[in-house]
Amino acid sequence: MAMFRVFFTAPVWDHVLVLVAGVILAPGKRTVSAALRVMGLGSEAGFARYHHVLSEARWSSRAVAQKLLAMILAAFLPSGPVVVGMDDTIERRWGPKIAARGIYRDPVRSTHGHFVKASGLRWLSLMVTVQIPFIRRRWALPFLTILAPSQRWSTERGRRHKKLTDWARQAVLQTKRWLANRAIVIVADSSFAALELIASVRQHVCFVTAVRRAFWSPPNFSMSRKNSDMVEIPAALLQRLTETLCYAA
Helix, strand or coil: CHHHHHHCCHHHHHHHHHHHHHHHHCCCCCCHHHHHHHCCCCCCCCCHHHHHHHHCCCCCHHHHHHHHHHHHHHHHCCCCCEEEEEEEEEECCCCCCCCCCEEEECCCCCCCCCCCEEEEEEEEEEEEEEECCCCCCEEEEEEEEEECCCHHHHHHCCCCCCCHHHHHHHHHHHHHHHCCCCCEEEEECHHHCCHHHHHHHCCCCEEECCCCCCCCCCCCCCCCHHHHCCCCCCHHHHHHHHHHCCCCC
């Protein structure tokens, strides 16, 4: 933790150490209150100061993320291409002070024929995939997490709403600026299969994603009724997809 000391003032740093230790040890939900309880500070008179570390204290989360990414790469991937996974997740939170929450499709409980809504905060996470020596599978280690507020939150505050793909574009370009001398491969699911997003980052990174069915139909190898309704993708759109799906910088 000593490498992160320069990003915080002395009073805030003392509280950061307590919160980090508490979050590691806390069972269940990793909240500030749970971290304080596991550290024996559940009845601390000045407990609000620990909440202020995340809400009011002045420190740069981007600077911390850049340092964390550099440490991960120095330890596990000092050279070669960097594979970064990108995904969004919904944190189910309620309450009058959770203003940025929205209603989204639940990716776990929903199916192709059944739509399930989920209320909460939407987070975008970037994770660098590395091979840890004593583990057979590759691990995805998160280094940057961004809150994507709902459209209602933006409208109430008179701000331009940023879609998930807008936040993804900024996150990818920010990562490339941090790793200007490394080749980067971004891997994402079909939620990020937007031509505008791919076109805006393809000159900087290699972007690998699943093309949505609206863009691509498999070849019709069968004469069955199920496959006979497939429409052949236009040649112009196919050429555009081929040019924008993956570009090796």
